[in-house]
Amino acid sequence: MLRTNTDRKWLPLYEALASDVRLHILELISVNPMNVKELASALGLSSAIVTMHTKKLEKGGLIRTELVRRGGGTHKICSLALSRVELTLPQGESQARDFQEVSVPVGHYSRFDVHPTCGLATLEKIIGQYDDPRYFHEPERMYAKILWFSRGFVEYRIPNYVLPSQALEEIEISLEIGSEAPGVRADWPSDIHFYLNDTLLGVWTSPGDSGEGRGKLTPSWWTVNQYGWLKVIRITAAGTFIDGQRLSDVTLQDIVMARNEWQLKLAVPEDAVHIGGLTIYGEGFGNYNQDIVFRTYRSTSGG
CATH class of the missing domain: 1.10.10.10 (Winged helix-like DNA-binding domain superfamily/Winged helix DNA-binding domain)
Known part of the structure; x- marks a missing residue:
């Protein structure tokens, strides 16, 4: 995007x-x-x-x-x-919103616990071997543009640039994700859990793993999971929303802020109703040419 x-x-x-x-x-x-x-x-x-x-x-x-x-x-x-x-039009001074955006490559996770089927790839090749979680420790993972696992989690640490003099108004997270099916299957539901600073924001059930056709950006040598869905999650004072629909009643006030960082975790736990895995598509894979985009909107206290 x-x-x-x-x-x-x-x-x-x-x-x-x-x-x-x-x-x-x-x-x-x-x-x-x-x-x-x-x-x-x-x-x-x-x-x-x-x-x-x-x-x-x-x-x-x-x-x-x-x-x-x-x-x-x-x-x-x-x-x-x-x-x-996405076009943002000028707004009056009273409506102006300050924000900080961080784009996080999919391989820049800080913690993980994944189970096969699993793996990572750059735009040119597989990192290591299929279905061996040890390669999630491989230093080359920093260049990964796609990763997948059948259950477990990956967690990203994102710098928190909100200053003490600023009031946090909204957090926006956008990323392309889907299930991790054997081969490619449109009907392969997976309950993907979103956590921020260890607070469960909500669960979105992915319908499957692409299903037909190639991803618009996916390299020609790639033959399995082709693309996912661009999901936009917003956490506000009124609740948490995904693509404009209420995901949960979790508000900004429910999230414990750390001084220096945010911890974003994406998981398919073993007790989920639908354990269909998770694929995260980064820049150069799928249909949306972006990594994980994390935005914080803020205003100056006392305006």
């Missing part, structure tokens, strides 16, 4: 979106990456016109192009570079 605002640096992106043809191109390649000739045929336009539009989309960061060998020739294939863009 890309977060933008009204800064002039985003003009190429907004200009890229300001065209019916370019929006149609985005729709087409979201289904299947295509070359310029294929797009021209689908749109009923010349290749020269389509090339102009794809250059604008690429300049705006919405698509990427790569040379691919196919059918005995080399083709410049267009595919989506983003799956979601």
